Amino acid sequence: xxxxxxxxxxxxxxxxxxxxxxxxxxxxxxxxxxxxxxxxxxxxxxxxxxxxxxxxxxxxxxxxxxx
Numbered sequence: 001x002x003x004x005x006x007x008x009x010x011x012x013x014x015x016x017x018x019x020x021x022x023x024x025x026x027x028x029x030x031x032x033x034x035x036x037x038x039x040x041x042x043x044x045x046x047x048x049x050x051x052x053x054x055x056x057x058x059x060x061x062x063x064x065x066x067x
Contacts, residue, residue, distance in 0.1 A: 011043045011046060011047075012039035012040075012042050012043055013039065014036050014039050014040050014043065015032075015036055016036070017029060017032050017033065017036070
């Protein structure tokens with residue numbers, strides 16, 4: 001079976017915010033950091049899944065060559 005590239009899901013943007021000044025809302029900053037953490041984890045999961053997909057495609061190609 002030939003490998004058919006199917007592209008990759010779009011990655012989520014991750015923003016590294018600055019620490020808030022005393023006048024800014026600390027809860028809003030904490031919420032922003034939590035959202036960025038979630039986006040980063042989703043990006044890493046997407047990349048990990050793509051690597052697994054590529055590994056299995058390579059394994060199928062090398063298995064076919066050995067037969």
